[in-house]
Amino acid sequence: MIKVVIIGSGNVAYQMAKHCLANNQIELVAIAARNTSVLSSDFPKSNCVNIENIPLNADLYIIAIADNAIIDVSEVLKNASGLVVHTSGSTPMHTLKNNTKHGVLYPLQTLSKNKPIDFTTVPFCIEANTQQETDFLLNFAALFSKKVYKIDSEQRKKLHLSAVFVCNFVNHLYAIGADLCEQNKVPFEVLLPLITETAEKVQHISPKKAQTGPALRNDTNTINTHLEQLQSEMYKDIYQLITKSIQNGTEL
Amino acid sequence: MIKVVIIGSGNVAYQMAKHCLANNQIELVAIAARNTSVLSSDFPKSNCVNIENIPLNADLYIIAIADNAIIDVSEVLKNASGLVVHTSGSTPMHTLKNNTKHGVLYPLQTLSKNKPIDFTTVPFCIEANTQQETDFLLNFAALFSKKVYKIDSEQRKKLHLSAVFVCNFVNHLYAIGADLCEQNKVPFEVLLPLITETAEKVQHISPKKAQTGPALRNDTNTINTHLEQLQSEMYKDIYQLITKSIQNGTEL
8 A cells, every 4th residue: 555645725636635545555644735624525534634744654745736835845744754746737846855755746637626537548747856766656657547657847847838728728719719609699509519629630630730720721811801800909919820820830 | 302412522512412422311412513523532423513514403502612612603503493502601691692592501510521520419500591491401400410500690700700719729729739749859649638628628617717727827937937938939929918818808
């Protein structure tokens, strides 16, 4: 049994703790937060501890909290003998350098408490400061997922940046589509199958090959008609900039 | 049996013709193109005709060709007694006004020849110039799909515009993500589950509620780190503009 402590009360901490509780090769020794009251509705009281009372005999400490608070928890765990990791996409591993054994366990997925997650298809990006700890993390992540990648801090930063484009920014384009539908009394649900298919296509062919639309085929008539229809200056700017970027596509 | 002629040799014409051939309530009288040689590898020779030789006794003519050529085919069909429709998102219905019975049958999906399509989940937006033809199209579209919507030309224009945001522009953001991965020797496949989940989320909750990321939470540190990492001026511009638009989200 791998003894695990999870630190955090957000979406990642919640979902990872639930998975640990359900896995018979993992013993969730504790789940820790500054304020245990946010934990006790979701977890057995015996599991919930304050950050000051984290047991120091676990094999693995998973820090799943806001990026700027990681360093403080690292300090709290400086006498722990186990491996200390964080789950952040944009924080370098060396932030944990005061912990003898340290690393990163980054699940690259958008998680929320109210939606159950099937971890088997969630990519886990791992990194550790020694080969032994790397091997340990590879095995541990395999208890969650079939997709485990060794990714160093520099690569992880770039993945996190790419994730902003393909997740946060993409979602904002969905929001613009929804807004245009609402303004014009068209049900947004008409667009949902197109959204699904657009995401599905790039699972099999490269996005560059999957590109279609008026920008790619230089259809100036359609582009101008679209721009005339857009009332928001912001939407016009986005339309023009992405159209230009698609047309510059040779640099991709 | 509904007698149908399809005019066109592109992706939409191809997929709709295949569906007509497979449906026992539809008789595909002919598939027509300027040059039948592009059709004959995909369809029985007896079905393929030149545009000048389109039989004029069909119940329904589906014009599935480039927007700017629709008017010419409408002219060729001016003596046809059946209903003449086009499949274009951005062309008004009145482009077909010289055909006594006319309308629109717009499948809102990205179609390609080399990928089989399940039409049952493809939204069909229909419109016609009389109630009788509207009813006919509603029934006909129901032979393809469970999702049939009555949408007028003005609404369809807006749907087409929204589709550019949620499909073409979204795909370009995927392409940028793929490019950043390639530049940094990270496999793009690591991002695929996130792409799927981001599209899946908005099937159930509004995109506005699904929004996450550094822009939304005003995380200036992360935003600046991301901007520093972007070498392409175009990517920087896109990052800044969409970040600003997310932060202006109150107008959504």
